[in-house]
Amino acid sequence: MATSDAAHAPAPFLSPAPILIGCPDCATIQLMPEIKRGYLTCCTCRGALERKTGRSLDAALACSLATLALLFPANLCLLLKVSKAGLIAKSYLFSGVAVLWSHGWVFTATVVALQAVAFPLLRFGLLSAVLLSIRFGRVGSWTGPAFRWCCRLDLWAMPDVFLLGFIIGYSRLAPFVPVEIGAGGWCLIGAALLTMLTRATHDRRETWRRIGRPATATPGTGIEADAIGCSGCDLVLPPTASGTRCPRCGLRVWRRRPGSLNTAFALVLAGFALYPLANAYPLSVITLAGGQTGHTLYSSVMRLVEANLLPLACVIFITSIGIPLAKLAGMCWLFLSVRNQSRRHLVAKARTFRLIEEISRWSNADIFTLVVYMPLVQFGQLANVNLGQGAPALQALVVVTMLASGLFDQRLVWDPARRSA
Numbered sequence: 483m484a485t486s487d488a489a490h491a492p493a494p495f496l497s498p499a500p501i502l503i504g505c506p507d508c509a510t511i512q513l514m515p516e517i518k519r520g521y522l523t524c525c526t527c528r529g530a531l532e533r534k535t536g537r538s539l540d541a542a543l544a545c546s547l548a549t550l551a552l553l554f555p556a557n558l559c560l561l562l563k564v565s566k567a568g569l570i571a572k573s574y575l576f577s578g579v580a581v582l583w584s585h586g587w588v589f590t591a592t593v594v595a596l597q598a599v600a601f602p603l604l605r606f607g608l609l610s611a612v613l614l615s616i617r618f619g620r621v622g623s624w625t626g627p628a629f630r631w632c633c634r635l636d637l638w639a640m641p642d643v644f645l646l647g648f649i650i651g652y653s654r655l656a657p658f659v660p661v662e663i664g665a666g667g668w669c670l671i672g673a674a675l676l677t678m679l680t681r682a683t684h685d686r687r688e689t690w691r692r693i694g695r696p697a698t699a700t701p702g703t704g705i706e707a708d709a710i711g712c713s714g715c716d717l718v719l720p721p722t723a724s725g726t727r728c729p730r731c732g733l734r735v736w737r738r739r740p741g742s743l744n745t746a747f748a749l750v751l752a753g754f755a756l757y758p759l760a761n762a763y764p765l766s767v768i769t770l771a772g773g774q775t776g777h778t779l780y781s782s783v784m785r786l787v788e789a790n791l792l793p794l795a796c797v798i799f800i801t802s803i804g805i806p807l808a809k810l811a812g813m814c815w816l817f818l819s820v821r822n823q824s825r826r827h828l829v830a831k832a833r834t835f836r837l838i839e840e841i842s843r844w845s846n847a848d849i850f851t852l853v854v855y856m857p858l859v860q861f862g863q864l865a866n867v868n869l870g871q872g873a874p875a876l877q878a879l880v881v882v883t884m885l886a887s888g889l890f891d892q893r894l895v896w897d898p899a900r901r902s903a
């Protein structure tokens with residue numbers, strides 16, 4: 483079993499011997515060999531434990547540093563410029579947040595500032611520091627907790643989702659007025675693509691191994707029987723470690739996270755209350771020559787269909803209307819499974835949970851479109867775009883559903899099968 487010292491052992495002590503790992507999805511304690519290519523899946527839930535093909539810590543470090551470097555100009559420089567009939571309007575990322583704030587949308591402005599500006603900088607700053615410490619043999623006690631936070635911020639830092647909002651905003655304007663993409667816009671495109679490339683090249687399991695090598699064991703030694711897997715870094719710990727801090731990542735270790743079912747259920751209930759509000763109230767209010775028109779999610783989709791922008795209409799329908807509902811329904815399926823102690827379709831449930839975790843962040847695309855779009859149309863009573871009450875409801879819906887899946891301990895779904903086995 484890994485001790486505190488062993489947990490922070492530097493890279494040269496790595497051994498090719500199989501290591502013990504606790505599956506983050508189903509809690510199965512299993513031996514995982516080190517592989518050079520291909521991928522390994524969990525013997526119980528079939529979730530991917532490790533993917534090697536196309537992954538390298540050096541490539542991930544290069545992508546992470548490049549993303550971090552591009553995020554600064556993407557935040558500070560011009561995103562879009564519109565000029566027509568002598569009027570010039572410019573859009574910056576911070577100006578979008580500032581316009582939301584000045585119009586009194588404090589919650590929306592704060593969440594956008596966190597998801598589009600603060601979290602990406604923090605995530606890529608932490609990831610670069612962790613990978614640099616591994617590269618230069620400077621792994622210390624701070625590295626594990628820093629990497630855990632970096633992993634946690636992965637879904638909450640959204641340059642890639644912002645890029646989708648940017649593309650939608652540009653596509654809505656381009657047919658009607660000449661739009662110029664500024665330096666910040668190109669840097670945003672680069673940063674968002676590099677964000678996806680960083681995810682594709684980064685081998686998390688290898689990073690954890692370099693931070694602290696887990697214990698090795700042979701089957702039958704007894705350690706597998708009631709050992710606990712850390713839900714932060716999948717390190718296998720003895721049963722006595724329950725309630726203490728993981729020596730590798732610093733997260734408090736629980737056999738099952740206390741109160742996770744009730745917390746997640748309350749958040750999903752809040753999601754069900756917010757969903758009709760997000761759909762019934764207008765997402766944006768457009769003022770044109772003194773007259774005001776509100777646009778709900780559904781009417782926005784229909785307007786895009788009428789303007790022959792069918793792909794955009796499909797994207798907004800799926801991300802803003804379809805995904806939140808699918809996520810709420812999927813979480814209810816998991817809750818019912820735990821409540822009824824069901825042992826059926828467990829692999830499908832594990833896949834549903836992984837999908838739910840991954841896709842819900844994309845529902846923010848429509849909000850980010852408005853952040854890009856609003857600073858370009860601020861001409862007082864002549865022409866003006868403002869948020870409607872549906873926008874904070876949609877944003878709160880995304881936040882509560884992401885919190886629900888993040889706080890739900892999915893290992894509970896597998897407990898009935900484990901008990902019967």
Ligand SMILES: [Zn+2]
Pocket residue numbers: 505506507508509510524525526527528529
């Ligand atoms: Zn598993």
Ligand SMILES: [Zn+2]
Pocket residue numbers: 712713714715716717728729730731732733
């Ligand atoms: Zn841990």
